[in-house]
Every structure is written in structure tokens, then in C-alpha cells.
Amino acid sequence: MNNGPSYEPARLYELAAELDLLVSDVLVVAGHPVPARLRPPARDRDVMRAFARQFVTADHARLASVKNLIVAMASTNPAPEGPASAPAGRAFHEIFTGLLRNRGLDARSMPFTGLSVSTIYGVAEGRSHSLQQLSVVAGPLAWQFDDLVAIADEPPGDFGSCPTMCRHVGEIFIAAIPLTTSQLVEATPKIA
Numbered sequence: 723m724n725n726g727p728s729y730e731p732a733r734l735y736e737l738a739a740e741l742d743l744l745v746s747d748v749l750v751v752a753g754h755p756v757p758a759r760l761r762p763p764a765r766d767r768d769v770m771r772a773f774a775r776q777f778v779t780a781d782h783a784r785l786a787s788v789k790n791l792i793v794a795m796a797s798t799n800p801a802p803e804g805p806a807s808a809p810a811g812r813a814f815h816e817i818f819t820g821l822l823r824n825r826g827l828d829a830r831s832m833p834f835t836g837l838s839v840s841t842i843y844g845v846a847e848g849r850s851h852s853l854q855q856l857s858v859v860a861g862p863l864a865w866q867f868d869d870l871v872a873i874a875d876e877p878p879g880d881f882g883s884c885p886t887m888c889r890h891v892g893e894i895f896i897a898a899i900p901l902t903t904s905q906l907v908e909a910t911p912k913i914a
Contacts, residue, residue, distance in 0.1 A: 726751060726752025726753045726754070727752065727753040727754065727809075729752055729754075731749070731754060734748050734749055734752050734754065735748075743865075744760075744824060744896060745760055746760040746761060746824040747820075747821055747824055747865075750817055750820035750821060750824060751817055751820075751873055753809050753812055754809055755806035755807050755808060755809045756806060756807040756820070756824065757806045758801075758802045758803055758804035758805060758806060758807075759801035759802060759803070760801075760824070761802060761807060761823070761824060761899070762802070762824075762825065762826035762898075762899045762900070762901070763802045763900070763901075763902050763903075765826060765901075765902060765903040765906060766903045766906075767828065767830055767831045768831075769903050769906045769907055769910075770826055770827065770831040770906060771830065771831040772906075772910055773898070773906045773909065773910050773913075774827075774831065774832070774895070776788075776910055776913045776914050777891065777894060777913055778862075778887060778891055782888075782890060785888075785890040785891065785893075785894065786890070788894055788913045789890070789893055789894050789897050791909065791912060791913060792894055792897040792898050792901065792909060793897050795901060795905055795908070795909060796897060796898065796899070796900040796901055796905075799900040799901070799902070799905075801900070802900075807820075807823070813848055814848070814851065814873065814874040814875065815845060815846055815847055815848030815849075815851075816848075817873060818845055818846055818851075818859075818874075819846045821863050821865070822846065822863075824899070825862075825863070825892075825895040825896065825898075825899060826895070826898070826899065827862070827895065828846075829842040829843045829846050832859075832862060835858045835859060835861075835862060835886075835887065836858055837855060837858055837859070841855065842859070845859070851874060851876075853871065853876060853878075853879055856870050856871055856874055856876070857886050858886055858887075860886070860889075860892075861886050861887030861888050861889055861891050861892055862887055862891055862892050862895060863892050863895075864889045864891075864892025864893050864895065864896055865889070865892070866889075867886075
């Protein structure tokens with residue numbers, strides 16, 4: 723994606739389909755603005771954090787059930803309107819922040835991953851990131867670890883093992899992109 727800004731948006735939409743990635747994520751990685759219709763509506767960060775806490779430790783059957791509930795709730799929402807986001811910069815921390823925003827997340831509303839909020843802020847602000855940190859945040863973003871490592875321009879390597887969330891957790895955040903704050907409030911007790 724080094725030449726991302728030179729790609730036409732139509733080609734990036736095709737690439738997103740080929741790679742099975744969110745169009746908004748491919749636009750962020752390529753340094754293009756993300757249209758409002760592809761982003762979550764403005765919503766309360768504390769509500770998003772409470773929503774995220776309800777399913778991060780669930781098993782796969784429960785995650786599938788939660789995802790089905792969220793997809794059903796989201797199917798009635800019109801796409802948000804408004805200006806496109808500013809294009810993300812080319813540095814990894816700017817891309818990482820864009821990926822979080824595409825899901826309505828930030829360092830404070832990111833589900834508990836074993837990383838401190840200050841560590842997530844450090845990744846989002848460009849202070850540092852490690853392979854272990856990337857492996858931990860890949861699941862909530864619904865990204866493959868190797869793909870996130872490539873975007874971060876890190877050489878693959880062995881870092882030991884650490885607990886990580888599976889991509890199914892991230893898929894719920896993706897399904898919840900269209901939900902409003904009131905829908906998140908409505909959904910939270912249903913998934914508890």
C-alpha cells in the first residue's frame with residue numbers, strides 16, 4: 723500500500739473485497755478519506771466501553787449469538803451522513819488510530835486486552851509498538867496478526883506467547899459499526 727494515495731477509490735473497494743477487509747480499513751491504510759457512510763455514528767465512549775466488556779471473554783458460540791443480535795439491530799439503520807474523515811497519515815500510529823475509529827473505538831473504549839490504556843495510547847500516538855502489542859490488538863480489530871505486522875512495517879519474529887482475543891471479537895465491533903449510542907445501550911443487557 724506504499725502507493726495507496728495514487729489508487730483510485732474504486733480500485734481500493736475492489737481490493738477490500740479481494741482481501742476480505744473493511745473498505746474503510748483499506749481506505750485508511752491507503753491514506754484516503756473515509757466517507758461518513760462507512761464510519762460509525764457519533765456515540766458515547768463510555769457506552770461503547772460498557773458494550774465491549776460484555777462479550778470479550780465469551781466462547782465462540784456466544785460470540786456468534788452476539789454477532790447475530792448486533793447484525794439484526796444494525797440492519798435497520800441508515801448510513802450516517804456527513805463529511806468524509808481526513809485521510810490518515812502514512813505512519814503506523816495514524817493508521818492504527820484510523821482502524822480504531824472505523825470501529826468507533828479509541829484507547830479508552832478498547833476492550834480489555836491485557837494492555838494498559840497508556841500502552842494503547844502509546845501505540846496510537848506513535849511512541850512505540852511491539853510484535854506482542856500488535857498480536858494483542860489484532861483480534862479486536864478483526865485483523866490477521868501477520869497483516870497488521872506488515873502494515874506496521876515490522877519484520878516478523880518470535881516474541882513468545884501471550885493471551886490474545888480471536889477475530890470473532892473484532893467481528894462484533896465491525897457488526898456494531900452502524901449502531902447508535904441508544905442501540906448500544908439497548909444491546910448491552912441483551913448480551914450480558
